[in-house]
Structures are given as C-alpha cells and as structure tokens.
Amino acid sequence: MSLTLQFTVRSDKGLVREVNEDSVYAAPHLLVVADGMGGHAGGEVASSVVISHMAELGPERTRAEPMEALREAILAGNLAIAQAVRDAPQLNGMGTTITAVLMEADSDQFVVANVGDSRTYLMRAGELVLLTRDDSLVQTLLDDGRITPAEALAHPQRSMVTKALVGGEPLSPALFRLETLPGDRFLLCSDGLSDLVAESELAVALGLPSRDEAADRLVQLALGAGGNDNVSVVVADVVHDDAPADAPVISRAPLQEEEAPERRGRTGRTVFVLAAVVVAAAVAVYLFS
Template sequence: MTLKLRSVGTSDRGLIRSGNQDALHAGTWLVAVADGMGGMAAGDLASSITIGSMAPLDVETPEDALVAALQGGIELATQRIRRAVGEDPERQGMGTTLTALLFARTGSCLALAHIGDSRAYLFREGVLKQITRDDTFVQMLVDQGVITPDQASSHPRRAVVTQALQGEDVSPTYATMVPAADDRWLLCSDGLSNVVRPDTLAEVLAGYPDRAECAHKLIDLALRAGGPDNVTVVIADVVEE
C-alpha cells in the first residue's frame, strides 16, 4: 500500500467583488492556491501566470527534488510576472499570493511552498493545525506581542501583505513533512480564512468526507458570512491505495 493524494478545488467570486482574482490547481501530485492583487485585470493575470507556472510540477517527483521543483516553479512565475509588468506599465504593483503542496511519487514525503496570506491547514486525527504563517502586517504585530490573534482577525490592516510574488526577488517559506494516511489538507485564500473561524473549518473537514461536498460547504459558509472577497478552497486527502 502506498499513499496517494486525491484533491478537488473550487472558487467563487464572492458577493462583493466584480470579478475573481483567485486561481487554483487541484491535481494528483500538486495542489495550489493563488490570490491575485493589484487592480482587477492585473491581479487576475498574476494569479493565473503563477498557477500556470506551477502546474507543470504536477508529475511524479522524487522526494529529494520536491523543494527544488517548487523553487523552480516560483522562479518561473516571478520571471513571467516581471515580463508582464514590463509589457504594460499599468500592471506595476500587481502580484499574487501562493500556497502550494507537492506530493512525492513514493508517497513518503511532501513539500510546501508559501508566500502571502493564503493558507494551508492540516486536519489530522481530529485536530486542525495551520501550517503556513501569514506574510502580513498584522501577523508581524502578533509575533511582536503588540496585538493578540483575536485582535488580528478584525484589525483594519489585516489585508496588508508583506510578501507576494510581484516579479521581484522574494523569500518564500519552504517546508517538508511526512504524510500519514487519512490526513486532510485545506488550502484556501483569505476569502475563507478571514470570515470562517478555525473551529468551524475543523467541523466541516470532519463532517464532510466527500471532498467536493466539503469544499462547497466551506464556500457556502464564506458566502453566508458576507462573501466580502473571492473565496477559493482546495481539499486534498492522503489515501492508501
């Protein structure tokens, strides 16, 4: 028996925004979420460029090459965003978050790449853990002890990101982990995590075994909470086959 990744993803414009600047990939080996920023057309372009740059990584990859593969995808996305900005000065300042998970062909390891404030959560044995750390101004204040996590959730500057893919040199966070059977991963844009509490996320991840039903329930909860932003959800289960 080997471990495999099975995923599904969905995205919604939300109830306020006129378009959707999020993009996602939900594949056999790779799952990823990108949340564009910097004006309507430009944010949409930045996220689609980034997911398009990462998508070719959705192949069997040796575990010792996972991080290098993610780094290569991010470098390609950075180059393509830089080129797009150079082609049209009005795109200056466009960018995107990225949270991506790459599963090894052996099923024995996975690697995570993260920049911005989209999130990856791991639901394991009934416990939900946020694996990524937001690259945001308010997270910096939390780290410094200036405000509490509860205060951060309603802070007026909670949407200010300190790092994103914008065609310039950046320092994404990379990590490797050992997967376990029945792990459930949630990757999402802040359109979900800003309006649905972690305890509610955990209830839904536990209560909806079907991946597609789980993803749609989370989208529905974000919309019921006002849907102030685009909301994107990827559910990825580690299964034995």
C-alpha cells in the first residue's frame, strides 16, 4: 500500500519577536519544521540553510533508504551552517532545531527525525501521541522526576535545548521508523506552540475535520497564550497516493520591519508561501553567492 500526505502550513512571528526565525517545508512525502536560534546572529538564516537541504528530498518520493536519506540531509544542513558562518563570521552563534517526517516509497511506513525541541505528533482514531522526545533541559528535568508536566509548561528555561544544528559539532539525529494508516494526521510544530499550549488543547484543535481550521486554531491558541515566540505548524493527513497531490511549499513569515505598524499584534498575519523550487533557489543564491 502506497500512501502520501496532504498538508496545511501556517507560520506566525508571534506577538513579541521582531523576526520569524522558523522555516517550514512540506511536500507530499516530506514534512519539516526548523526553528532557528540566535536572534540577530541569524537564526532565520540557519533554519533556511537546513530547509534548503531538506527540500532536496521532497519534490519526488525518494528511492533511497529513508532513514539514511534523512540522516544525510540533516548532516549536510549542519555542515552548511558551519560553512555559512565561515563565510559570514557575524552569524556565529546561529543554529536551528529540526523535526521531519519522510514517507517511505511503496510502503505504509514513515521515518521521523528530530534534533532539539520542535515536535512531531501523530493523531490516530482521536488519540494524540507525541512521537519525538525533546532535546531540552526541561525534558531532562522531567525524566529525572524533578518537575511535573504542568511545571514544565511554565518553566523559565523551557526553551533551552541540549542539542541543535549549530555547525561543526558531531551530530546524531534521533531517527525511527513507524507504520502509518490512511486517516492518520500529523502535527509538526515549533516550540512556540508546544511550550505554551497543553496537549489536551492540541488534541481538540487537531481533531477539527478541516486541516486549515485545525492549523489556524493551533496558531490562535499559541497567540492567545502569549505568543512570546515564533509559531509554525504543519498539519498533514495520510491518504492513498491516488488522491490529488498538494504542491510542495516552503513557508517563511515576513520580517517585522516589512510589516505596517498598525498591523503589529494582530493574530491574522498572512504567511508568505512560495513554490519550493523557487524559494530554495533564492536561499541558495543569497547564502552561497
């Protein structure tokens, strides 16, 4: 049985941050969310660099072994961050998390990859399951029994990651394979959502019949909870591959300085979405010319 993905992408810079450092890629066989870090050091550059490498897996279903393909793409993105810093030393300190889902060719299986605290969830038959484990200080405290899940939501260091793509350092992404079924729904998100919204609320929103409504509701929940970080979501449904295919997209929110002052603070910001090939080419020209 061969399966594919239909998806909705949303990204918002939130109510506090001046720049959206998240980058998102979605295609019928690949979903990726990258949450850039480094602020003025170039978090948005780091996430874009990595997304440009991940996008090479997306337009056509890969025939390579998917776990190894994901690993190699992530490692290539990490090396590209190191090269970008060598070319522009002012970017030193930038990095990004990443979470990704890649569908296996001619199969009902998929591979999940994760580095950092962006997350991948799976909803099946109304039950929401967190597939990834955060590489974060708060997760370590939870594992040690030093804080409760409720305390984790309000922990002042909940955004501190213990692993990320920062270039140069040896990197071992978490990778695993699972089976999927038609009707499954994935949620990939940056921590601008998961740090602020309880999983019970995520489950209710993700259970909405429309992917668009679900994605919009998830962003609204993050903004309603304070919106103190960028928030990006991909909501994707697993369908038979004879269903109409969605066009691949890369999503980046506009920089704050391009936004009219009277619009700041609104929750209905428009996401800037372009075809993957066009944006990937633009990113490559900007970074490596």
